[in-house]
Amino acid sequence: MTLDELKIGHKSKIIEVGGEGALRRRLLDMGLTPHTEVMVRKVAPMGDPIEIHLRGYELTIRIDDAKKIEVEGTLDR
Amino acid sequence: MIFALAGNQNCGKTTLFNQLTGSNQHVGNFPGVTVERKDGVIRGHHDVTVVDLPGIYSLSPYTSEEIVTRDFLLNNHPDGIINIVDATNIERNLYLSMQLIELNLPMVIALNMMDEVRANDGTIIIEKFQKELGVPVVPISASKNEGIDELIETAISTAGAKQKPKRQDFCTGAVHRAIHSVAHLVEDHAERIGVPPRFAATKLVEGDAPMMNALSLSENEKDMVGHSVTEMESELGTDREAALADMRYTFIEGLCKDTVVKMGESKEHRRSVAIDNILTHKYLAIPIFLAIMMLVFYLTFGVIGSALSDLLSFVIDFVTGAASAGLTAYGINPVVHSLLIDGVFAGVGSVLSFLPIIVVLFFFLSILEDSGYMARVAFVMDKLLRKIGLSGRSFVPMLIGFGCSVPAIMATRTLSSERDRKMTILLTPFMSCSAKLPIYAMFTVAFFPKHRALVMIALYVTGIVIGIISGLILKSTIFHGKPVPFVMELPNYRFPSAKSVALLMWDKAKDFLMRAFTVIFVATIIIWFLQTFDTRFNVVATSADSMLAGIGKLIAPLFAPLGFTDWRVSTALITGFTAKEAVVSTLAVLTGTSVSNLPAALAQLFTPLTAWSYLTFTLLYTPCVAAISAVRREMNSTKNAVAMVFYQTGVAWIVAFLVYHIGLLIFH
Numbered sequence: 001m002t003l004d005e006l007k008i009g010h011k012s013k014i015i016e017v018g019g020e021g022a023l024r025r026r027l028l029d030m031g032l033t034p035h036t037e038v039m040v041r042k043v044a045p046m047g048d049p050i051e052i053h054l055r056g057y058e059l060t061i062r063i064d065d066a067k068k069i070e071v072e073g074t075l076d077r
Numbered sequence: 078m079i080f081a082l083a084g085n086q087n088c089g090k091t092t093l094f095n096q097l098t099g100s101n102q103h104v105g106n107f108p109g110v111t112v113e114r115k116d117g118v119i120r121g122h123h124d125v126t127v128v129d130l131p132g133i134y135s136l137s138p139y140t141s142e143e144i145v146t147r148d149f150l151l152n153n154h155p156d157g158i159i160n161i162v163d164a165t166n167i168e169r170n171l172y173l174s175m176q177l178i179e180l181n182l183p184m185v186i187a188l189n190m191m192d193e194v195r196a197n198d199g200t201i202i203i204e205k206f207q208k209e210l211g212v213p214v215v216p217i218s219a220s221k222n223e224g225i226d227e228l229i230e231t232a233i234s235t236a237g238a239k240q241k242p243k244r245q246d247f248c249t250g251a252v253h254r255a256i257h258s259v260a261h262l263v264e265d266h267a268e269r270i271g272v273p274p275r276f277a278a279t280k281l282v283e284g285d286a287p288m289m290n291a292l293s294l295s296e297n298e299k300d301m302v303g304h305s306v307t308e309m310e311s312e313l314g315t316d317r318e319a320a321l322a323d324m325r326y327t328f329i330e331g332l333c334k335d336t337v338v339k340m341g342e343s344k345e346h347r348r349s350v351a352i353d354n355i356l357t358h359k360y361l362a363i364p365i366f367l368a369i370m371m372l373v374f375y376l377t378f379g380v381i382g383s384a385l386s387d388l389l390s391f392v393i394d395f396v397t398g399a400a401s402a403g404l405t406a407y408g409i410n411p412v413v414h415s416l417l418i419d420g421v422f423a424g425v426g427s428v429l430s431f432l433p434i435i436v437v438l439f440f441f442l443s444i445l446e447d448s449g450y451m452a453r454v455a456f457v458m459d460k461l462l463r464k465i466g467l468s469g470r471s472f473v474p475m476l477i478g479f480g481c482s483v484p485a486i487m488a489t490r491t492l493s494s495e496r497d498r499k500m501t502i503l504l505t506p507f508m509s510c511s512a513k514l515p516i517y518a519m520f521t522v523a524f525f526p527k528h529r530a531l532v533m534i535a536l537y538v539t540g541i542v543i544g545i546i547s548g549l550i551l552k553s554t555i556f557h558g559k560p561v562p563f564v565m566e567l568p569n570y571r572f573p574s575a576k577s578v579a580l581l582m583w584d585k586a587k588d589f590l591m592r593a594f595t596v597i598f599v600a601t602i603i604i605w606f607l608q609t610f611d612t613r614f615n616v617v618a619t620s621a622d623s624m625l626a627g628i629g630k631l632i633a634p635l636f637a638p639l640g641f642t643d644w645r646v647s648t649a650l651i652t653g654f655t656a657k658e659a660v661v662s663t664l665a666v667l668t669g670t671s672v673s674n675l676p677a678a679l680a681q682l683f684t685p686l687t688a689w690s691y692l693t694f695t696l697l698y699t700p701c702v703a704a705i706s707a708v709r710r711e712m713n714s715t716k717n718a719v720a721m722v723f724y725q726t727g728v729a730w731i732v733a734f735l736v737y738h739i740g741l742l743i744f745h
Contacts, residue, residue: 017319022139023562028322029135030564031169034315036326042353045362046460051567055168058349058567060456062463065562 001073003038004050004066011039011075018068031055032069078125078236081150083177084161085170086132086493087449087568089189093161093219094129095576097229104584106713107145111495114145119229128155132493134169136176138280138287140561141495150180151272157183157236159228164194164201164216165343165569171329172322174210175247181273183236184212187228191216199340206336211244220574245275247328252320255282255309259302266292282306284317349569353453362457369450370476373441377434378480378511385433393426412616415609416602424601424655425593431483431703432593436586438477438484443581445473446491447573452565459563465548466556468494468563471501475544478508479537482704486711487585494561500551502708503721506700507544509537512657516695519661523676524688532689536696543697543732588710589703596706604655620666625651639694639730640687640737650694656701686744690737697729 006012014036017027031054032038039053049062082097084090094102098117107114115129130149131142138144150158160177162170174186188201207214213231217224248256260278267277270291280288281302294302306317313320333339355361376382401418445451451473459469470492477485485505492498517536521529607625609616617623629648636647645667653660665671668678683691699705699722709718 016315022137023564025135025137025139025318026562026564028318029137029172030566031172031326033319033323033326041350042357043359044357044456044459045359046457048460049456049563051357051456055166056346057166057169060452060459060563060565060567062459062563065564 001071002067003040003052003069003071004063006038006040006071006074008040008042011037012071012073013037013075015070015072018070019065023065024068027061027065027069030059037075038071078157078233079153079155080119080125080127080157080159080232080236081153081155082127082129082159082161083146083150083173084132085134085163085166085173085566087566088132088161088163088166088170089219090129090132090161092574092577093187093189093217093225094127095574095580096219096222096225097127100580100583102580102584104588107149110141110145111498111711111713112141112145113490122229122233125229125233127159134173136173136280137283138285140493142493144287150177150182155182157185157232159185159187159232161187161189161219163190164188164199165190165340165345167201167337168326168329168333171332172325175325175328176276176279178210178212178242179245179273179276179279181241181245181275183238183240184242185228185232185235186210186212186214187219187224188214188216189219192218192221192223193343193345194340197340197343198338200338202336202338206332209244209332209336211242220571248324251309251312252282252324255305258305262298262301263292263294266294266298279321282309282317283321343569345569345571349449352570353567356450357453357457362453366454366457369445370473373438373445374480377438377441382434382437385437386430389433390426390430393422393429397422397426412609415616416605419609420602420605421598424605425598429593431481432586432589434481435484435487435589436582438480439487439582439585440578442473442477442484442488443578444573447571447577449568449570451491452567455565456567463563465504465545466552466560467497467500467548468560468565470565471497471504474501475505475508478505478510480511482506482508482510482700483589483707484585486704486707487588489711496556496561499712499717500548500556502711503551503724504544504548506704506721506725507540507547507697509540509696510657510700510704512701513695515658515661517692519664519672519675520679520683520688520692523679524683524685532692536692539693539732540696543728547728592703592706592710596709597702600702601655604652608652626667635730636694638737639733640690641683643682646682646691650698653695654699654702656703657695660695686737686740689740690733693736694729694733697732698726699729700725 014032014034016034017024017032036054041051041053041058043050049060050066051058051060082090082094094115094117097119099120102115102117104113104115106112112131117127119125119127130146133143133146136143136147158177160174162174177184194201203214203216213235215224215228215231217228246253256278259281260274263277263281264274267274277288277292309320310316356365397418400422404414404417454473455469457469458472462469462471474485474488477488482505486502489498489501492501517533521532525532607628608620608623610624611617611622612624612627620626626644626648629651630644633642633644633647636642645664648667649660649663652663661672665675668675670678705718705722708721709715712718
């Protein structure tokens with residue numbers, strides 16, 4: 001599944017960051033590397049972007065970009 | 078001795094810079110780009126300068142902030158790097174440190190927010206930590222001013238001894254082999270252009286195009302680099318960029334496992350999550366945001382700003398009156414008297430009255446920014462602005478534009494991307510500023526007494542719609558190409574430091590005053606000159622004979638297609654260039670009536686339709702001279718500022734033309 005499909009409050013682990021260029025590089029630089037645990041914290045009031053939690057901090061990314069991030073299924077809550 | 082201060086955004090870099098330098102700062106842009114650069118002398122060390130580089134997360138070649146940082150570090154040869162690392166968010170912060178180490182410059186890590194780590198039962202074994210990284214590490218708390226002296230001492234001694242990082246190699250396996258073989262291959266090329274071979278090799282393996290070009294490798298060498306990379310990729314089963322990011326984070330995870338006793342979830346983080354449950358709440362977020370902005374506007378333009386403005390204009394009037402009386406008593410030539418009083422004092426005085434508003438607005442803005450709330454605004458509003466190719470970050474400057482374009486344009490400094498910043502600057506003046514309100518008020522009384530509010534709302538909406546259309550056009554023309562990705566950190570809420578807020582206010586006030594006494598000063602004197610003399614340089618009896626009126630008559634035909642032909646009307650547009658309020662006072666002077674009788678006089682000059690066309694034109698045409706000088710400063714380009722004047726005036730003409738002719742079709 002991809003990161004945008006993960007429900008609010010659920011955790012998973014990153015498998016791969018797809019896409020290309022500046023965006024992908026930025027995601028990797030921000031620590032979205034394979035095996036990193038991520039949790040979806042919330043969705044913005046207008047339905048996009050989303051707020052995720054990883055490596056002890058909060059990051060916001062757009063749903064279109066979250067679709068490019070492959071994650072394992074939902075881990076235990 | 079010159080130090081570069083580098084670190085992530087939101088890691089306390091500005092606070093540390095302020096602690097190091099006090100108010101001894103110089104703010105400017107990097108040459109050729111609108112990326113902020115601040116210099117300052119370290120307190121107590123006259124010969125030591127520190128340059129505050131933009132907050133970045135990596136040294137990738139994608140954003141202008143990252144490029145200017147690495148160009149500065151490679152080309153300006155600072156004596157050392159002070160790398161500030163947020164200890165509460167250590168993994169991601171060290172990612173940049175590892176790339177900085179590869180630059181092979183003397184470097185010190187300032188481990189910030191150690192007080193917070195300790196308060197939450199965490200600790201970092203500094204001895205082991207700095208041994209593993211190979212650079213000195215000094216724990217500090219920038220906000221509490223702890224460890225700063227030790228940091229300065231360590232930085233100066235490390236740079237003085239030219240002590241380079243002791244370790245360069247943090248990788249293993251396939252990545253290690255690839256970097257080594259490439260480093261060997263490009264060593265001569267790298268040394269020729271003054272780039273550390275190790276850094277060059279890593280960047281080549283990562284697929285960094287600018288570095289590849291800079292090194293001017295032969296085709297054969299390029300093939301060999303490509304071969305090393307392909308070998309690494311097939312061995313790891315991943316691509317080059319992911320492989321290097323993974324390598325760095327793997328090392329960091331290992332390092333942290335050995336040396337960092339992780340703190341539990343910090344008080345600050347728990348508090349942040351709790352605050353966000355309200356401030357970014359699904360239904361409450363937008364109403365709360367609007368309420369906060371309304372309060373800021375009310376306090377700035379209503380309560381504090383207007384009180385201070387009144388006080389300031391009282392002082393200015395008093396000084397002007399005293400100067401005027403003094404000059405008259407001295408028996409000075411009446412023209413010089415007019416130059417000083419009507420030109421200099423009146424001109425600079427009217428611009429100075431902006432100052433309290435700017436200072437007060439920046440007081441609130443810096444609190445919103447430093448507390449971490451601005452990032453939430455960007456999160457909440459992003460979806461709206463994305464359609465015109467911007468991100469949520471641009472929302473606040475544009476909103477401030479409804480108050481005054483000058484602080485709005487100055488507020489674009491908080492945007493991290495150069496492209497977004499330029500585009501926001503261009504769109505902000507379409508948000509109708511408060512100085513245009515007296516014009517709307519006057520015209521709606523005269524022509525639309527029953528529908529005043531409706532007409533005003535229609536004007537504001539026109540401005541917004543034209544702004545959106547301009548955004549769409551800019552997005553697909555000048556700012557074509559990919560916007561900077563919206564991947565933004567939401568930092569913990571923090572209490573803003575009084576020192577940072579005060580320094581920012583001082584900085585903005587200084588910046589504005591400097592412009593008030595240079596560009597704006599000259600512009601107001603030119604307008605005075607044109608208003609006072611006729612073409613034979615005789616002092617005119619009534620302003621109807623002045624050069625300004627002559628220019629007004631000359632350009633009046635340009636406005637005939639818009640429905641208004643009277644020269645007094647076009648002359649008022651010219652004086653509106655100094656400040657928009659001047660449109661109303663000029664119309665009063667030229668029609669020979671008082672402001673209270675102006676509506677009746679205007680009825681002689683306009684029909685409701687041409688009045689609407691005129692209002693549309695004043696809504697959209699060139700911003701005032703204070704705003705233009707802000708644009709020039711922030712864009713770092715006179716050409717862009719002039720282009721903007723023509724663009725906006727052209728847009729205003731076209732839209733007013735459409736309003737007038739569509740109106741004619743409907744009503745006749």
